[in-house]
Amino acid sequence: MTNELSTNFTGLVFVNPFVLASAPPTESKRKILRAFESGWGGVVTKTIGLHPVENVAGPKTIYQRSSEAKPYVSRTKRADTVSHSSWNWELISDQPLDQWLPDLEEIKKTYPDRMLIASIMAGAGSDEEMDNWRKLATACVGVGCDALELNLSCPHMDRKDMGANVANDQDIIKSILKAVTEVVSVPIWVKLTPSTSTLVEAAAVAYASGAASISLCNTFPSIPLMDPETLKFEVEVDGLVTSGGQGGLAILNQALQRVSDISRAFPDRSISGIGGIKGFHEAFNFIVHGAGNLQVCTAAMEEKGSGGVGVKLIQELKDDLSDYLRRKGYSSIEEFRGIARNRVVEHSQIRRKSEDYNGGYVKSA
Numbered sequence: 001m002t003n004e005l006s007t008n009f010t011g012l013v014f015v016n017p018f019v020l021a022s023a024p025p026t027e028s029k030r031k032i033l034r035a036f037e038s039g040w041g042g043v044v045t046k047t048i049g050l051h052p053v054e055n056v057a058g059p060k061t062i063y064q065r066s067s068e069a070k071p072y073v074s075r076t077k078r079a080d081t082v083s084h085s086s087w088n089w090e091l092i093s094d095q096p097l098d099q100w101l102p103d104l105e106e107i108k109k110t111y112p113d114r115m116l117i118a119s120i121m122a123g124a125g126s127d128e129e130m131d132n133w134r135k136l137a138t139a140c141v142g143v144g145c146d147a148l149e150l151n152l153s154c155p156h157m158d159r160k161d162m163g164a165n166v167a168n169d170q171d172i173i174k175s176i177l178k179a180v181t182e183v184v185s186v187p188i189w190v191k192l193t194p195s196t197s198t199l200v201e202a203a204a205v206a207y208a209s210g211a212a213s214i215s216l217c218n219t220f221p222s223i224p225l226m227d228p229e230t231l232k233f234e235v236e237v238d239g240l241v242t243s244g245g246q247g248g249l250a251i252l253n254q255a256l257q258r259v260s261d262i263s264r265a266f267p268d269r270s271i272s273g274i275g276g277i278k279g280f281h282e283a284f285n286f287i288v289h290g291a292g293n294l295q296v297c298t299a300a301m302e303e304k305g306s307g308g309v310g311v312k313l314i315q316e317l318k319d320d321l322s323d324y325l326r327r328k329g330y331s332s333i334e335e336f337r338g339i340a341r342n343r344v345v346e347h348s349q350i351r352r353k354s355e356d357y358n359g360g361y362v363k364s365a
């Protein structure tokens, strides 16, 4: 029997297009094994690096909710609320590479038909950091990882040569891809930050330098809310906050816009869609804008009783996609992937009530 959920993405066969994104759901061997047991088609590991990592002395992630009766956004527990977003200032994995490698090997051996993508991150601007990228890439591929995702998008790095801080620098993107593609031949996904006005240019350089796919979006840089009564931020350490990252439903429309921009600029290239997916509706929207697979984080973390890996969620995603394909008579997501592309146009191309409008410019006589 053919599996209509199966997708070929960047040359890799996924049993279904749903992948757990790089984050707490993929931070350990135990969680990844549970995720595969539950049916996820792939996982991107929590980002692995070689530099010292120490998280803040307080909560690393909060979940913000809103309600119809009092629709302010807050982590405070209230009746009848729905999820609005996650907010986090968690750094990359603090598990050392040497500990990750045997874990990755065992995971791949246990689930050979699932795609194991290692997210990696090092610095820039020196031979030593380029060697770090090479070392991470070679080691992860050496133990069986099917692809790599380069983290050029973490929004809360102190180091100026890492994460979102380098995603605007085309020379750095080029040099990192050169270092990595020199030493491994698996598909390289590049996770870019949504927080830039030069996203299309960054994607162009990444694709031209050997990226098989762009992953979009990482969390959006953001500040937690302050409670008007207590004057405390909803998450703080010693009264202080810093910019962290927002994920979940609240970023869906913005993430779709970024994916649409890249997909329209590079319709023949691959995109992995991330940001606010919590069911088939959101996944569908990424696919129609061109995404060939879907990554999920916040919705999996929020699911109660599944150890934060979205056990019910993956079943629902698969069931709802299967049902949709059957009802519409599609044989795979490829039949409707990208159908929204041509319907996203310049503002001036949208019909006006009068024909006199000239894109905001005075019409010459």
Ligand SMILES: Cc1cc2nc3c(=O)[nH]c(=O)nc-3n(C[C@H](O)[C@H](O)[C@H](O)COP(=O)(O)O)c2cc1C
Binding pocket: 021, 022, 023, 024, 046, 047, 060, 061, 086, 087, 088, 090, 091, 092, 093, 119, 151, 154, 191, 217, 218, 219, 246, 247, 248, 249, 251, 274, 275, 276, 277, 295, 296, 297, 298, 299
């Ligand atoms: C607590 C937390 C930790 C994260 N850590 C990483 C990370 O290590 N590397 C990475 O590339 N993205 C990381 N992300 C970003 C997610 O992979 C994802 O891009 C983002 O949350 C948007 O997806 P969502 O709306 O489904 O949450 C993290 C997100 C959260 C909430």
